[in-house]
Amino acid sequence: MSAFVKASAHALMDQPSVNGVIDDTTKEIVYRDYVDISVAVATPKGLVVPVIRNVETMNFADIEKTIQRSGREGS
Incomplete structure (x- = not known):
């Protein structure tokens, strides 16, 4: 998932x-110099869609950790 998120941020x-x-x-039009991306995460209580802020500054590991943490917090 992190590769898709990072590629989207790069684009x-x-x-x-x-x-x-x-x-x-x-x-x-306001041109932003940052990228925030939402990712749907399935949890035992249902789907959560957390926003990952400033993805352009994150590496793959940071993105994965953020997604996993969001899934745990949303459950």
């Missing part, structure tokens, strides 16, 4: 318009 950093949002107040 979003390469294409900032895909990772942008529209500011409701100014109606301007």
